[in-house]
Amino acid sequence: MKSRLESVSERHAAESGGISQEARASPTRRKKTIAAPPAPPATRYNMVNNPGTLSQLQWGEIFSEAEAVLRRLIQFQTVNPPGNERPAAHYLAELLKREGLEPEIYEGAPTRTNLVCRLKGTGERPPLQLDGHLDVVCADEAEWTHPPFAADVADGYIWGRGSLDMKQMVTMSLMCVLLFKRLGVRFKRDLIFTAVADEETGGTHGAKYLTDNHADRIKAEYCLGEIGGFGLSKWGKTFYTVQVAEKGLCWFELTARGNAGHGSIPDPESSLIRLSEAVLRLGRTKLPQHDNTVAEHLARTLLASQPFPSRLASVLLFHPRLSSFVLNRMAPDKHFATMLSAMLHNTANPTAFHAGEKTNVIPSIAKVQVDGRFLPGQTIESFLAEVKSVLGPHLEVNVLNKLQPTMVSPSDPIMHSIARVLQRHDPSAVALPIMISATTNAAHYSRLNTKYFGFSPVKFDNGDNFQTMFHGANERIPVEGFHFGIRVLAELVEEICS
Ligand SMILES: [Zn+2]
Known part of the structure; x- marks a missing residue:
C-alpha cells in the first residue's frame, strides 16, 4: 500500500x-x-x-x-x-x-x-x-x-x-x-x-x-x-551524537625475516611463526588507556541521566584498572561501551597477511598490514612506541599511510546552540560529544x-x-x-x- x-x-x-x-x-x-x-x-x-x-x-x-x-x-x-x-x-x-x-x-x-x-x-x-x-x-x-x-x-x-x-x-x-x-x-x-x-x-x-x-x-x-x-533513544532520553574528534590514522606493515628452507623440516624461528606470534600479541593486548576531554565529556553527559550506581561509573571509568570492568557493567548498550572503549585507547588491528607461496617452502619474509588508529594528543611516534613494546624484537615496522587526529572542544559554544535547537523540537534531546x-x-x-x-x-x-x-x-x-x-x-x- x-x-x-x-x-x-x-x-x-x-x-x-x-x-x-x-x-x-x-x-x-x-x-x-x-x-x-x-x-x-x-x-x-x-x-x-x-x-x-x-x-x-x-x-x-x-x-x-x-x-x-x-x-x-x-x-x-x-x-x-x-x-x-x-x-x-x-x-x-x-x-x-x-x-x-x-x-x-x-x-x-x-x-x-x-x-x-x-x-x-x-x-x-x-x-x-x-x-x-x-x-x-x-x-x-x-x-x-x-x-x-x-x-x-x-x-x-x-x-x-x-x-x-x-x-x-x-x-x-x-x-x-x-x-x-x-x-x-x-x-x-x-x-x-x-x-x-x-x-x-x-x-x-x-x-x-x-x-x-x-x-x-x-x-x-x-x-x-x-x-x-542521529538520535539514539536510551533511558528516556534521545542522545544526538556530535562528532568533535577523530582518531588519527597510522596504517603500517610489519615484516619478519628468517631463513628460507624446506617445508619438511620445521623451523620454530621462521619468519611466518615469528610474525604470527607478534600478531597474536597485538591482537590480544589492549594498548594503554589515555584519558581525554572528549571521553570524559561523553561519559559525564551519558551518565548524568542515570540513577546513582551508574552515575558513579563516570568517575571509575577513568581509573585504568577499573575501566574495562566499568565499561562492561555500566553500559547496557554494547554500542556505547565499544565506542567509549575506542575513545580511550589507541588500537592496532592486523588485517592482511602476506607470506609464502608454496606448501613445501618456508618463506624468508612474512608481512602483515595493520590498521592503526591513535587518539588526539598522541603522535605517530608515541603510538608506534606502544605497538613496538607489544610486538617484541626482530620486526620491521614501515608506515604505509597516516592522517593526523582532529579535535575541537566539546564545550565550544556551538554545542550549546546544538542542544538548544534540538530541545526545541525534541524535549528529550541530549547533545552528546x-x-x-x-x-x-x-x-x-x-x-x-x-x-x-x-x-x-x-x-x-x-x-x-x-x-x-x-x-x-x-x-x-x-x-x-x-x-x-x-x-x-x-x-x-x-x-x-x-
Ligand atoms: Zn559519509
Whole structure:
C-alpha cells in the first residue's frame, strides 16, 4: 500500500513534470526519474528578516521540495570508485543558479566534481560551512528490499544508498541556502555550502583537493558535516551524537625475516611463526588507556541521566584498572561501551597477511598490514612506541599511510546552540560529544583551522537500527526524521550566523 507521504511526494514530483506519463504507467518503479522541484513563487518569501521568520514558513512545501531533491540525488549513481559526481553536482548547481545564487564548480579530476556556493553575509563574523559528500559506497541490490538507486518512498522512509551517508545532509544544506536566500536574510556570517566528491576513499579529489587548491573559497570558522546528529533513544532520553574528534590514522606493515628452507623440516624461528606470534600479541593486548576531554565529556553527559550506581561509573571509568570492568557493567548498550572503549585507547588491528607461496617452502619474509588508529594528543611516534613494546624484537615496522587526529572542544559554544535547537523540537534531546575511529572530511578542513562538528540531524524511531544501515543494506531515512533534520539545521544555521 502506498503511504501518505509517498502519495504526497509523487504528486509533487508529477505536478512539477517530474514523472512522465510512461513512467507513471510503467510497472517498474525504478525507471522513474525525479525531476527538479519547481522554484516557489518569490512572493512566498517576502517576509522581513526578523527572529521567528522560520516558524512562519510553509514547512510542508519545503519538506516536499527537499524530498524531491533527496530522491533525485539518490538516483545519481555516485558509487565510489569511480564516483562520477559530476551530474549530481551540476544538478545542484542548476537549482542554485535559478534562484540567483552563484555556485562554483571545481573538479579534482575529470568527473570528480565539487560544488561550492556562498550566501554572502555582512562579514562581521567568519563564515559557517555546511558540508556533505556526493559519493556513496557500493550496494548489492540482491540484499535490498527496495532497489538502492530507485529512491522509493515506502513505509515512511526514503530508501536508497546515500539516504543517510550523506545525501540527506547535502539536501538539508542546499535547502538552508535556498531558504535564507529566498528570505533575503543577511547574516553576520557568510554561509558556505560544499557538496564534494570522493569522501569514501579519502577525499583526494574532494575535500583534500579543495583544501589544497581553493582554501580561500571554503575557509570558515565552523563546519557542520558528518558523523553525528542521529538520535539514539536510551533511558528516556534521545542522545544526538556530535562528532568533535577523530582518531588519527597510522596504517603500517610489519615484516619478519628468517631463513628460507624446506617445508619438511620445521623451523620454530621462521619468519611466518615469528610474525604470527607478534600478531597474536597485538591482537590480544589492549594498548594503554589515555584519558581525554572528549571521553570524559561523553561519559559525564551519558551518565548524568542515570540513577546513582551508574552515575558513579563516570568517575571509575577513568581509573585504568577499573575501566574495562566499568565499561562492561555500566553500559547496557554494547554500542556505547565499544565506542567509549575506542575513545580511550589507541588500537592496532592486523588485517592482511602476506607470506609464502608454496606448501613445501618456508618463506624468508612474512608481512602483515595493520590498521592503526591513535587518539588526539598522541603522535605517530608515541603510538608506534606502544605497538613496538607489544610486538617484541626482530620486526620491521614501515608506515604505509597516516592522517593526523582532529579535535575541537566539546564545550565550544556551538554545542550549546546544538542542544538548544534540538530541545526545541525534541524535549528529550541530549547533545552528546563523540570521537570516531574513522576519518571524514574533518581531517582535511581542520588543516584550515576550521572547527569541524559532525552534526547532520535526523530523528529515528525507537526501533531503527541506523548503525547497520551505514554502508549496509536497506539504507533509508525516516521521512519525518528528515523533516525534523531540515528544521533543526535551518534553525541552527540561523542561530550560529545571526
Ligand atoms: Zn559519509
